[in-house]
Amino acid sequence: MKVDASKLSTEQQELLRQQAVQLRLQGKGFKETGGLLNVHPNTAGQWYKRYRAGGKEILAIVKRGPKNAHRRLH
DSSP states (O other), X not given: OOOOGGGSOHHHHHHHHHHHHHHHHTTOOHXXXXXXXXXXXXXXXXXXXXXXXXXXXXXXXXXXXXXXXTOOOO
C-alpha cells in the first residue's frame, strides 16, 4: 500500500522528498524510487521535477491549510 504523504508530518514529508531526489540523482528511475519509498512513481517524478526547477529549497514544506481559505463566499 502506498503512503499518503499528506498525512505525514512536515519533517517526514521533506525527508521523503529529499530521499526521492537523491535516489534519482543516483540513477534510479521513478518507478524504482517510488517502490523504494512506498510512494507512487508519479509523485516521485513530481518532486524531482520541482527540484530541477527550483533547487533543494523548493522541497521544503510550507505551511498547509485549506486550499480555499482565502476565497470569499458570495
